[in-house]
Amino acid sequence: MWNKIALILVIIGALNWGCVALFATDVVGFIFGGTYSVFSRIIFGLVGLAGLFLIPSLFSDKKTD
Structure with missing residues (x-):
């Protein structure tokens, strides 16, 4: 579920x-x-964190659902 949200x-x-x-x-x-604005910066921060969260999936051979 977290992978889908991050994606x-x-x-x-x-x-964007x-x-x-x-x-x-x-x-x-x-x-x-x-x-x-504060709201835009929050969204940009969440997008950045999502990108960091997904970095390990580049090196994983497992299929994620």
Whole structure:
């Protein structure tokens, strides 16, 4: 379950970076009141933690559900 939550957060982060690159628009910042608002920074922090959480899965041979 935690892997799925982390994967969803990482996908959100990847889509946000794609929007920044393609459209110069920070969607998370737009939704939560600006790039530097407390809520945006919490979301960005959660995305970063999710990325760190998933690093070991790169080196694992086990299939996760």
